[in-house]
Amino acid sequence: MSASAAIASTGGVRTNEARTAPAVDVADLRVAFGKVQVVDGVDLALERGQALALIGESGSGKSVTLRALLRLFPEGRSRIEGRIHVAGRDVQALTRRQLADFRGRDVSMIFQEPLLAFDPVYTVGRQITEAILRHERVSKEDARRRALALFERVRIPSPERRLDNYPHEMSGGMRQRAMIALALACRPQVLLADEPTTALDATVQIQVLLLLRELQRDLGLTIVLVTHDLGAAVEVADRIAVMYAGKIVETGTARQVVLDPHHPYTIGLLRSRAEGALAKGARLQTIPGSPPDLAARPPGCPFAPRCFLAEHRCHGEMPPAREIAPGHRVACWHADEASVAYRVGPTPVRAAEPASPGPPGRPSEQGV
Amino acid sequence: MSVIPGTPDPFAEDRGGPAQPLLSVSALYKHFPVRKAGGRKQVVRAVDGVDFEVLKGETLGIVGESGCGKSTTAKLLMGLIARDTGQMLYDGQPVGERSMPWRSYRRQVQMVFQDSYASLNPRMTVEQSIAFGPKVNGVPGRQAVERARALLARVGLEPKRFAGRYPHEISGGQRQRVNIARSLALEPRLVLLDEAVSALDKSVEAQVLNLLLDLKQEFGLTYIFISHDLNVVRFISDRVMVMYLGRVAEIGPSDAVLAAPSHPYTRALLASMPSLDPDNRTQKALLAGDPPNPIDPPPGCRFHPRCALAEPVCSDAEPPLGAVAPLHRVACLARQPGSGHSAAPARALAA
Numbered sequence: 001m002s003a004s005a006a007i008a009s010t011g012g013v014r015t016n017e018a019r020t021a022p023a024v025d026v027a028d029l030r031v032a033f034g035k036v037q038v039v040d041g042v043d044l045a046l047e048r049g050q051a052l053a054l055i056g057e058s059g060s061g062k063s064v065t066l067r068a069l070l071r072l073f074p075e076g077r078s079r080i081e082g083r084i085h086v087a088g089r090d091v092q093a094l095t096r097r098q099l100a101d102f103r104g105r106d107v108s109m110i111f112q113e114p115l116l117a118f119d120p121v122y123t124v125g126r127q128i129t130e131a132i133l134r135h136e137r138v139s140k141e142d143a144r145r146r147a148l149a150l151f152e153r154v155r156i157p158s159p160e161r162r163l164d165n166y167p168h169e170m171s172g173g174m175r176q177r178a179m180i181a182l183a184l185a186c187r188p189q190v191l192l193a194d195e196p197t198t199a200l201d202a203t204v205q206i207q208v209l210l211l212l213r214e215l216q217r218d219l220g221l222t223i224v225l226v227t228h229d230l231g232a233a234v235e236v237a238d239r240i241a242v243m244y245a246g247k248i249v250e251t252g253t254a255r256q257v258v259l260d261p262h263h264p265y266t267i268g269l270l271r272s273r274a275e276g277a278l279a280k281g282a283r284l285q286t287i288p289g290s291p292p293d294l295a296a297r298p299p300g301c302p303f304a305p306r307c308f309l310a311e312h313r314c315h316g317e318m319p320p321a322r323e324i325a326p327g328h329r330v331a332c333w334h335a336d337e338a339s340v341a342y343r344v345g346p347t348p349v350r351a352a353e354p355a356s357p358g359p360p361g362r363p364s365e366q367g368v
Numbered sequence: 369m370s371v372i373p374g375t376p377d378p379f380a381e382d383r384g385g386p387a388q389p390l391l392s393v394s395a396l397y398k399h400f401p402v403r404k405a406g407g408r409k410q411v412v413r414a415v416d417g418v419d420f421e422v423l424k425g426e427t428l429g430i431v432g433e434s435g436c437g438k439s440t441t442a443k444l445l446m447g448l449i450a451r452d453t454g455q456m457l458y459d460g461q462p463v464g465e466r467s468m469p470w471r472s473y474r475r476q477v478q479m480v481f482q483d484s485y486a487s488l489n490p491r492m493t494v495e496q497s498i499a500f501g502p503k504v505n506g507v508p509g510r511q512a513v514e515r516a517r518a519l520l521a522r523v524g525l526e527p528k529r530f531a532g533r534y535p536h537e538i539s540g541g542q543r544q545r546v547n548i549a550r551s552l553a554l555e556p557r558l559v560l561l562d563e564a565v566s567a568l569d570k571s572v573e574a575q576v577l578n579l580l581l582d583l584k585q586e587f588g589l590t591y592i593f594i595s596h597d598l599n600v601v602r603f604i605s606d607r608v609m610v611m612y613l614g615r616v617a618e619i620g621p622s623d624a625v626l627a628a629p630s631h632p633y634t635r636a637l638l639a640s641m642p643s644l645d646p647d648n649r650t651q652k653a654l655l656a657g658d659p660p661n662p663i664d665p666p667p668g669c670r671f672h673p674r675c676a677l678a679e680p681v682c683s684d685a686e687p688p689l690g691a692v693a694p695l696h697r698v699a700c701l702a703r704q705p706g707s708g709h710s711a712a713p714a715r716a717l718a719a
Contacts, residue, residue: 057569058540148425156658171658172434201433201597206640210653228569231642235649254646273576273599273644284603287571290539324539 005109021088022188023048023222024069031061031068032241036295038064040246042082043321046239048189051216051223052235053254056243057270059291061292062226066192069224070103087189105135112195114175118167124178125163131185147296150181154211173204180211190222192217197232209235230269234258239327239343242266245292245302252328262324262335264307267342301332309334309341382424384460389421390558390590391445391477396454398440401661405597412662414440416614418454419689422558427584427591429605429622431598431637433659437614438594442562445592447477473507478551482563485541488535493545495520495531501553512553522586523579523647541572545579552587562594577604598641602626607695610634613662613670616689630698633671669701681708 012295024046031039039061046052067073069086071094082288084091087106103109111117119127128150129143138146139314144163151159154177167175176196183191193212197205215234216223227233233240234254241251242265250263261267268287289306298305304314313333321331332338396418415437424427430438447463447470448484449540458476461468481487488497498516503509517527523545528554535543551559561580563571577600580712580713584591597600601608602622609619610631618631629635643650655674660666662665666673672682677700685707687699701707 057571173658194624201659202598202640202654203433203637206642206650207653207656209642210650213649229642230570231644233641234644234646258646269570272571283581284574284577286574289540289577290572291569341421 013352015125021085022046023050023087024052024224025083025085026065026069027083028159029065029068029084030080031064031073032071032079033073033077037297038246038294039068040297042243042248043242044248044251046222046224049216050239051218051225051237052239052241053211053225053227053237054241054243055227055230055233057228057291060243060246061246061294062243063194066109066194066226069190069192070107070109071099072109079120090320101135104131104183104188105186106188107190107192108186108188108258109192109194110176110179110183110196112198114179115167115171117179118175118182120167123164123166124170124182125165128163128182128185131182131230135186142357146185147181150184153184153215154178154181156181172200173207174210176200176204177211178217180208184215184221188221190224193223193226195223196225198227198229205232207237212236230258230273242269245294245297247302248329248330249303249332250328250330251321252325256325256328260328260339261342262330262339263303264309264334265303267338268306270342309337311339324346351363374611382459386424388424388460389457390424390459391422392457393445394419394455396444396456397452398444398449399452400439409583410663412663413614413665415444415451415663416665418611418614418616420609420616420619421588422592423590423607424541425590426606427501427593427604429601429608430592430594430611431596431601431608432611432617433596433637435613435659435662436611437662438611439562441611442479442560442594444475445560447474448479476554476556477558477560478554479560479562480544480547480551480564482566484540484547484567485535487547488543488550491533492592493532493534494525494538495527497535497546498550498553501550505554512714515553516549519552520546522552522583523549524575525549525587539572541568541576544568544576548576548579552583555587556589558590558592560592560594563596565600566595566597573600580604598626598638610637613665615670616697616699617671618696618700619689620693620698620699624693624696627649630696630703631671631700632675632677632702636674669699671700677702677709677711679709 009146022045026042026044028332029039029042030037030255038108042065054065056062068080071083089102089106092166118124125147128147132138132143132146147163148159151162156162156174156177196207202206209232214222215221223236225233225236237254239252239258240254241248242263250257250261250266257266259356261270271285272287284352287306294303298318300315301319304310307314319331319333321329323329324335396415398415399413402410402412418441427607430441434439444451456463458468458473458614461475464470493514495516498519499512502512502515517531520527520530525545530538568576583589593601593604605622608622608625610617610625610633612633618625618629618634620651625634626638629638639654668683668685669687672678682701685701687701687704689697689699690704692698692703701709702711705712
């Protein structure tokens, strides 16, 4: 890999390959911890400058997928398979040293809880200059100037003074802005964001989401956003991928997924939102049961035990991802029926049969 | 009919009739002392003069940003922390005095917390946790356990499978169902739900919200529902109270408050909700910066430094909670006749 010459430059495009390849290109990604297959065959492709939201419930493997893009897992205790190309580099092939250069310079990440991500014993400004000095040959003064410019860019008020703050001296929203400034310190091409607004108040959340959108537009940044909140995903993302039990069950543009969902799980997610309730006080449509235990994964479609369209085949055979419109892929045997059911109106999302010993809750609880 | 034998609970029955509020709170204050750098003493004005009523059989939603005092209010209502001043009347009886001691009050009023794991004793099975309250209140052991099992079944957890489990052996949604069952074990009339569904996944959240609706109807409950999620509050509440820096900014029927908000702060809160429409994404955040610190609230109207309607008068006079429509009250000078604000309506509403 071309190293030293490129480092001195602005940290932009480094090789020919990097200029043409998609920003994120993942094929058949599989991640296992011990015997538990947490991510089970994920394909993702993302053009430069696009924003993708990975949404799903806890345990769906969305955060693990994101972290695998930076190989953030201890080698001994995890097994990562499949092709991972990010920012034009083959992440699986990088040596330790190359990986350390790669993280933060080509691809960087922001986390849900910035108070835990920052080191509490150094000022925020020092942590940002440290990152710049680690990757680029610049003077301390230049690094500090850049840190200041970054603080202005993410619109932290009185930035000069705030650079000398310790993380605990900032409020939650400001810490998340500082985290974004740190992530952008070396002008990465790809920004990975793991639930960046979950811990924030709604009034602050919208500010951070708008900031991410603005950075994507102004800097041509590629963003992969992991969230469980469909609303946050729609605000930022061009494309949405819905994950369930370690698989992507539906992917498409934000419009396709939110306005024209074809997978029963996506439909269930949209229907169960409180603002979608037909009338105040009317019961919400719910997805029965709870997500499967990944250690004892049933054969076939993982959503089948909770699905209102499931039939015999679903319990035995995993449906392949099928393209139903340009860029809109769904992994379901009954995508068309599901779409019709969604358009016709409030069909109760009901399990076809009270499935195996797993789902809690009364199966009869669902429906209108 | 009381579950607690031998001690007929005079407070279990309705006293004042349906028109009397179940709980009325007036001039509630709670300040926490803090010591800042340099040894200066300061106070956090967590709850700073709050008045409201909870009507029988309704669900009152409380919304606001972090630091607005909504959780402190809940803890004061439960008596988990002592109030500085203020009066609470439970069905006409002053709480904490001889006619309504805390012990009887707490049989009537129960609470469910956000963290489902931290609020259960890890060394008790879920059945023991649910039966604990009735046992302490004198219900014979076997009867308490029977009741616990019935409640488990009622919240959708099969007693055979779940009764003997420990909190770490069940999922978050199931734990929150256990907490709800426990809160119902003493047959309360009022249940405080403090961010009770916030930590759950969306699909599980919907299940628990449905359960809460069913239980309310079945047991004739009254809820105080605290949440930061306006969509959930809109769904479940009959009336909504918006808090800002320890005070009530707006209170009224949820249709009125959340569809046609009067207070500029409520407006900004609503505008902060993600749109969920890819063709019509949010373009601008109405509020900049973080929620301010309740240590030194600004003079006058507490919202004026962030408010689009602010005028000089707003930094002088603290707005009282005045009616803009029957049952709908707002603490904003721009909505109050004769306040000196240029946008104020001309004359008083005939209420």
